[in-house]
Amino acid sequence: MKITDLTATVVRVPYPHAFHPAWFNGQPQPYLESVVVEVHTDTGLTGIGASSTGAGHLVKRAVETVIKPMLIGMDPRASERWIIALREAALFTVRPWLVGIALWDIIGKAAGMPLYLLWGGAQDRLLAYASTGELASPDTSPELALRFLEEGFKAIKLRLHHETIAQDVACVEAVRNAVGDRMAILVDANQANVGALGGPVWDYSRAKATALELEQLGVLWLEEPLRRLDYSGLSRLCREVDLAIAGGELNLWLEEMYLLWEQDCYDILQPDCTWVEDVGQLRKIA
Secondary structure: OOEEEEEEEEEEEEEEEEEOEHHHOOOOEEEEEEEEEEEEEOOOOEEEEEEEOOOHHHHHHHHHHHHHHHHOOOOOOOHHHHHHHHHHHHOOOOOOHHHHHHHHHHHHHHHOOOHHHHOOOOOOOOOOOEEEEEEOOOOOHHHHHHHHHHHOOOEEEEEOOOOOHHHHHHHHHHHHHHHOOOOEEEEEOOOOOOEOOEOOOOOHHHHHHHHHHHHHOOOOEEEOOOOOOOHHHHHHHHHHOOOEEEEOOOOOHHHHHHHHHHOOOOOEEOOOOOOOOOHHHHHHHO
16 A cells, blocks of 8 residues: 555634634634645545644645655555654644544554554543633633533533632632532643743742642642643642643653653643644553
């Protein structure tokens, strides 16, 4: 089997109303932009991969002008061979890992198996949580949590980085009072990428003080409470609080994931298979 062609399409889906992502300091986003990649083979099998992005045309150009010439003629089943090409492309292009998703799609189709079975099939059910994207509010978040609870979700993730700890805690308290013990509450501080567009940047003392407050409210985890490369601060925080510390979705490369694990930076590693590395390679970290 050989790869014969790659195509990339930019897709924009309008939001029903302006979305104000917490990680962009509430800057309004009118649509969700994704890139959809199709990898074609000489057997007729086609693999599909996708990634949401704010730079769709850059990703499309990278796929079609840099990655495509590298992969044409390769066997898509040889994952340890084509990953070298994707890593090379990642040095000077934008996030090539959605191509890896398409290549693994071909591998699964060729084997006649979904990937979760091809990779071992330890379980076939996972709990899903409702991940809110906008900065939490004590006025609107409880109603939102109750709606998700009614829809069947057993957990909700709140985005928190208000000006004061008291404001952050008030949001969690309001949700906890509304849902009681019927939902798990997760908190994302977005400190891996807050700051460039404004918004409070947490230091270690704020991260620890917040974590201690969240412990009292039974929060399950605190995500990205410090900068993504603050290995020493993250490791120290993990040692000094009982609340689980989570993160790693915007750290790059397999080696950086290993470093986060080796230095005990997180209780829960969250690599993003469209940002960090190829999904097949991330199994090595697991």
